[in-house]
Amino acid sequence: MSGRIDVRKTYKLFIGGAFPRSESGHSYVVTDPKGKFVANAALASRKDARDAVVAARKAFPGWSARTAYNRAQVLYRVAEIMEDRRPQFVAAVRQSEGLTEARADKVVDESIDRLVWYAGWADKLTQVVGNANPVAGPFFNLSTPEPTGVVAVLAPQRSSLLGLVSVVAPVVVTGNTVVVVSSYERPLPAVTFAEVLATSDVPGGVVNILTGSATTIAPWLAAHMDVNAIDLVGIAGNDELAAELEVAAADNLKRVRRPPATEPSWTASPGLDTMTDFLEIKTVWHPIGV
Amino acid sequence: MTEHTGFEYAPAPESRSIVDIKPSYGLFINGDFVDGHGKSFKTISPATEEVLAEVAEADADDIDAAVRAARRAYDRVWGRMPGKERAKYLYRIARIIQERGREIAVLESIDNGKPIKETRDVDVPISAAHFFYYAGWADKLEYSGYGTEPLGVAGQVIPWNFPLLMLAWKIAPALACGNTVVLKPAETTPLTALLFAEICQQADLPPGVVNIVTGAGATGQALVGHPDVDKVAFTGSTEVGKAIARAVAGTDKKVTLELGGKAANVVFDDAPLDQAVEGIVNGIFFNQGHVCCAGSRLLVQESIADELLARLKRRMSTLRLGDPLDKNTDIGAINSAEQLAKIKELSAIGEAEGAGRWSPPCELPAHGFWFPPTVFTGVSQAHRIAREEIFGPVLSVLTFRTPSEAIEKANNTPFGLSAGVWTEKGSRILKMANALRAGVVWANTFNKFDPTSPFGGYQESGYGREGGRQGLAAYLKGGQR
Numbered sequence: 001m002s003g004r005i006d007v008r009k010t011y012k013l014f015i016g017g018a019f020p021r022s023e024s025g026h027s028y029v030v031t032d033p034k035g036k037f038v039a040n041a042a043l044a045s046r047k048d049a050r051d052a053v054v055a056a057r058k059a060f061p062g063w064s065a066r067t068a069y070n071r072a073q074v075l076y077r078v079a080e081i082m083e084d085r086r087p088q089f090v091a092a093v094r095q096s097e098g099l100t101e102a103r104a105d106k107v108v109d110e111s112i113d114r115l116v117w118y119a120g121w122a123d124k125l126t127q128v129v130g131n132a133n134p135v136a137g138p139f140f141n142l143s144t145p146e147p148t149g150v151v152a153v154l155a156p157q158r159s160s161l162l163g164l165v166s167v168v169a170p171v172v173v174t175g176n177t178v179v180v181v182s183s184y185e186r187p188l189p190a191v192t193f194a195e196v197l198a199t200s201d202v203p204g205g206v207v208n209i210l211t212g213s214a215t216t217i218a219p220w221l222a223a224h225m226d227v228n229a230i231d232l233v234g235i236a237g238n239d240e241l242a243a244e245l246e247v248a249a250a251d252n253l254k255r256v257r258r259p260p261a262t263e264p265s266w267t268a269s270p271g272l273d274t275m276t277d278f279l280e281i282k283t284v285w286h287p288i289g290v
Numbered sequence: 291m292t293e294h295t296g297f298e299y300a301p302a303p304e305s306r307s308i309v310d311i312k313p314s315y316g317l318f319i320n321g322d323f324v325d326g327h328g329k330s331f332k333t334i335s336p337a338t339e340e341v342l343a344e345v346a347e348a349d350a351d352d353i354d355a356a357v358r359a360a361r362r363a364y365d366r367v368w369g370r371m372p373g374k375e376r377a378k379y380l381y382r383i384a385r386i387i388q389e390r391g392r393e394i395a396v397l398e399s400i401d402n403g404k405p406i407k408e409t410r411d412v413d414v415p416i417s418a419a420h421f422f423y424y425a426g427w428a429d430k431l432e433y434s435g436y437g438t439e440p441l442g443v444a445g446q447v448i449p450w451n452f453p454l455l456m457l458a459w460k461i462a463p464a465l466a467c468g469n470t471v472v473l474k475p476a477e478t479t480p481l482t483a484l485l486f487a488e489i490c491q492q493a494d495l496p497p498g499v500v501n502i503v504t505g506a507g508a509t510g511q512a513l514v515g516h517p518d519v520d521k522v523a524f525t526g527s528t529e530v531g532k533a534i535a536r537a538v539a540g541t542d543k544k545v546t547l548e549l550g551g552k553a554a555n556v557v558f559d560d561a562p563l564d565q566a567v568e569g570i571v572n573g574i575f576f577n578q579g580h581v582c583c584a585g586s587r588l589l590v591q592e593s594i595a596d597e598l599l600a601r602l603k604r605r606m607s608t609l610r611l612g613d614p615l616d617k618n619t620d621i622g623a624i625n626s627a628e629q630l631a632k633i634k635e636l637s638a639i640g641e642a643e644g645a646g647r648w649s650p651p652c653e654l655p656a657h658g659f660w661f662p663p664t665v666f667t668g669v670s671q672a673h674r675i676a677r678e679e680i681f682g683p684v685l686s687v688l689t690f691r692t693p694s695e696a697i698e699k700a701n702n703t704p705f706g707l708s709a710g711v712w713t714e715k716g717s718r719i720l721k722m723a724n725a726l727r728a729g730v731v732w733a734n735t736f737n738k739f740d741p742t743s744p745f746g747g748y749q750e751s752g753y754g755r756e757g758g759r760q761g762l763a764a765y766l767k768g769g770q771r
Binding site for chain 2: 149280283284286
């Protein structure tokens with residue numbers, strides 16, 4: 001007699017807090033680095049991308065109006081749930097990236113720690129990048145950062161979890177909402193991450209995760225008139241596509257974070273630019289008088 | 291209401307004798323005025339259509355020479371000069387602008403058509419203040435939050451609405467951070483930039499640190515597209531801004547864009563009405579409405595709309611339109627025939643779409659380009675005059691009932707440069723200031739500018755900020771994207 005047959009998981013998209021399959025009905029085969037079949041993942045389509053933008057836009061007013069303290073707590077809660085599920089993430093990273101258990105363990109450690117780091121920024125960044133301005137007249141004058149809006153992120157292709165967390169957390173901690181396209185060949189940790197988000201007080205639509213091909217979906221996101229900014233790191237090295245996307249992004253003057261020549265090391269400490277690239281400075285004037 | 295008669299004003303013209311306009315101007319490259327390789331064009335007074343001077347039109351070779359001069363000055367002199375020494379050059383420039391303030395103001399009014407009252411009280415003093423402010427940053431960059439490393443050569447393209455002031459907004463922070471610049475003034479307003487070149491000579495600024503190239507669109511394209519330009523800064527239309535964003539795609543050039551707007555000026559029923567009327571008038575008729583942050587959409591609470599409009603019309607009847615050099619003039623000339631045609635076209639569309647058009651009785655001079663202060667009532671959000679930037683003295687009036695309706699209407703635009711709110715209730719001001727998606731929010735005031743205060747837009751009004759500490763980000767490696 002053989003043992004029990006295990007119950008496999010269906011890996012789906014994460015849009016508006018729900019887990020739909022691709023509306024296109026397409027999926028693709030995900031293998032481990034040795035080429036062995038692991039699962040079928042949903043292959044996100046143009047329509048899925050557009051649905052995700054709608055969800056992100058809908059979530060933006062509520063999320064950006066949360067207090068910074070509350071956004072910090074929500075992100076910290078995500079870290080807590082990841083810690084709780086760390087064996088699952090270690091396994092997912094090992095399977096996706098072909099790492100040893102010790103290395104995968106370290107990747108998960110750093111992913112959780114990065115979330116905690118960014119969570120803490122929620123109620124500090126305004127103090128660091130905003131300021132009062134001593135104008136030459138009887139006016140109160142204050143400059144503060146505000147989120148840009150809906151941000152599209154092409155997640156890194158190699159670093160399936162630490163890279164993903166490192167590009168999503170800085171965008172949403174300041175009040176933006178995000179549509180992220182996962183690594184094409186290593187999408188499964190992103191789906192597991194989505195399951196954490198779904199169970200950790202992140203409102204539906206704040207983070208939307210599409211598994212599939214960035215090169216296919218990105219042109220739709222770059223040209224989408226209701227997307228305010230785009231991070232191209234996931235197509236690092238593809239200069240031709242990056243230039244095309246930047247041209248498309250100009251139609252509504254999206255803020256574009258250009259890709260580096262190669263995918264960066266995600267273990268280095270991030271700078272504030274990961275957050276400030278997706279912020280607007282608002283300056284408010286009011287007369288002073290009696 | 292009895293018919294408004296108004297005061298009679300005797301003309302009080304500022305003398306032109308203080309300015310010395312040469313018959314022709316070359317390009318300012320590497321510290322000297324040189325002949326361009328291209329053609330030349332005429333700059334005229336928009337108030338009289340009189341030809342003021344012939345100006346060289348820089349071609350691609352001229353741009354290349356200017357960029358090479360800027361690169362050389364960056365590598366050999368300016369990029370390695372200690373900040374405290376750079377600062378002293380900028381202080382010198384600020385002082386010379388102050389010293390020659392009257393001359394600059396007259397020249398600006400002649401070439402641009404804006405009232406001397408504004409060039410004298412706004413353009414010139416704020417330009418000097420910008421150099422003064424950024425001079426002090428040059429040796430304090432380690433405290434800026436953006437590092438101390440400059441970008442290199444900046445290519446800067448500026449508009450015709452505030453010619454010298456926009457030059458100051460561009461050049462002062464660029465030089466303070468250790469960059470060198472090639473700047474192209476607008477085709478219709480080159481003269482104060484060329485006078486600024488002379489100021490650089492008087493300040494003994496090292497050759498090549500500032501280069502001024504005159505010309506039109508093709509000259510700007512050649513500058514923006516030059517491969518050895520590290521940074522592009524543009525103020526102007528959203529259409530051209532998008533073209534620039536496309537032109538720099540796939541390069542390493544950093545870009546700041548300060549573009550169009552369609553600002554909502556929101557007046558609640560508890561607003562101090564006389565102050566609000568002054569703010570509305572200043573918001574849309576300042577500088578003939580040639581202001582990217584102009585309060586061109588008046589959103590007034592329905593319950594006070596009739597009274598506010600009556601007061602607004604009475605106030606508009608007292609605006610004096612005419613000779614830009616007359617110190618009594620409130621509204622000067624429209625900057626160009628082209629801009630006048632655009633204002634006329636959009637106003638005609640406003641009428642055709644059913645909005646009510648009104649201007650005070652207003653005699654327009656026989657020569658030059660003029661448009662009376664105009665208000666459209668009964669405007670809906672779908673009307674083109676409520677959506678498109680007119681860039682002229684034309685106000686569209688819409689009404690609202692609740693604060694949430696005001697917010698929704700105010701934010702219903704692809705732009706996001708500025709907004710205004712008028713109310714006596716403090717908590718409502720702060721709520722509105724939070725909710726309005728715009729880079730500058732003026733509460734119980736409008737169209738205020740200061741070198742310490744960052745300026746710039748959300749969405750299609752562009753990206754990056756000019757002014758303030760944040761204005762340094764555009765010119766340092768540790769700054770924005």
